[in-house]
Amino acid sequence: MSRRPEDLLNAYKDMENNDIIKRAKKMAGQANDMYDFLHRQGRVKTTQDLFTMAEYFAEETNMLYKVIRLFSYDVPSGEDKRSLMAIADHVPKRCQQLQHLIQSSTVGKAATFTKVDSIIREVRQIMNLVVTVAQMCHANANKYNLDFSNVSLEGKTTGGDDTSQPFGSSSGGGSGATSGSDSS
Numbered sequence: 001m002s003r004r005p006e007d008l009l010n011a012y013k014d015m016e017n018n019d020i021i022k023r024a025k026k027m028a029g030q031a032n033d034m035y036d037f038l039h040r041q042g043r044v045k046t047t048q049d050l051f052t053m054a055e056y057f058a059e060e061t062n063m064l065y066k067v068i069r070l071f072s073y074d075v076p077s078g079e080d081k082r083s084l085m086a087i088a089d090h091v092p093k094r095c096q097q098l099q100h101l102i103q104s105s106t107v108g109k110a111a112t113f114t115k116v117d118s119i120i121r122e123v124r125q126i127m128n129l130v131v132t133v134a135q136m137c138h139a140n141a142n143k144y145n146l147d148f149s150n151v152s153l154e155g156k157t158t159g160g161d162d163t164s165q166p167f168g169s170s171s172g173g174g175s176g177a178t179s180g181s182d183s184s
Contacts, residue, residue, distance in 0.1 A: 005031065005127045012138065017150045020071065020137055023064040024130050030057045031127050034120055047112055054102050054119050061095040061126055067153050068133055075140045084136045090129055098122045 006028040015021040030053055036042030037050050044050050068088045075081040101119050106112045141148030 004028075005131045008131050009134065012134075015149055017152065018148060019067040019152045020064065020134055023060055023067065024134050027057060027060050027064065027130060028127060030060065031123050034123055038116075038120065047116060050116060050119065051102055054098060054123065057123060057126075058095050058098050058102065061091060061098070061130070063153065064130065065091045065095070067151060068137065070153070071137055071141075071146075071151050074144075074146050076144060080140055080143065084133070084140060087129070087136060088133045091126070091133065094122065094126045094129060098126065 006025065009021060009025050009028055012018070012021045033042050033044050034050055034053055034057070037044040044053055065088065068091070072081060072085055072088065075084060098119065101115065101122055104115060106115045137151075138148055140146065
C-alpha cells in the first residue's frame with residue numbers, strides 16, 4: 001500500500017526549522033494542487049495556472065537540492081554519503097526534465113493534454129524522489145548524531161541557543177559546512 005508524500009513527510013515531528021522537510025512539504029502541497037487540477041478541483045483553474053505552479057515547483061526543487069547538498073557535507077565520507085548523493089543527484093536531472101516540459105510549446109487540445117499529463121507524471125516522480133532523499137537524510141542524521149531538526153539553507157542552525165553551529169553538526173564534532181558554502 002503506497003502512502004502519500006505528505007503523509008510520509010508529516011511523520012517528521014519537531015522539524016519546523018528543517019528546510020529539507022519544510023520545502024518538501026511545500027512541494028507536496030504544490031503537487032497536490034496540480035493533481036487536483038486533473039479533477040477540476042482546487043486552486044489551479046487553468047492550464048496556464050498549472051504551468052506556472054510547475055515553474056514554482058521546479059524552483060522549490062532546485063532550492064531543496066541546495067539544502068540537501070549542504071546537509072551532505074556533514075555526513076561522513078563513506079557508503080552512506082555516496083548512497084545519499086547517488087539518489088539526491090537525480091533531483092536536478094528530474095527538475096531539468098520538468099523545466100523542459102514546462103517550456104515546450106503546444107498547439108491544440110491533444111498536445112496540451114499530453115503536456116499536462118507529462119508534467120503531472122514528472123511532478124510525481126520528483127515527489128517520490130524527494131521523499132526518499134528526505135528519509136535518507138533523516139536516517140543519516142540519526143546514524144551520525146547530526147542535528148536534523150535545524151537544517152537550513154543559510155547553513156546555520158536556527159535554534160534558540162546562542163551558539164551558531166553549522167547545521168547538521170553534532171554537539172561534539174566538527175563540521176565541514178560553512179555559512180558561505182552556498183555557491184553552486
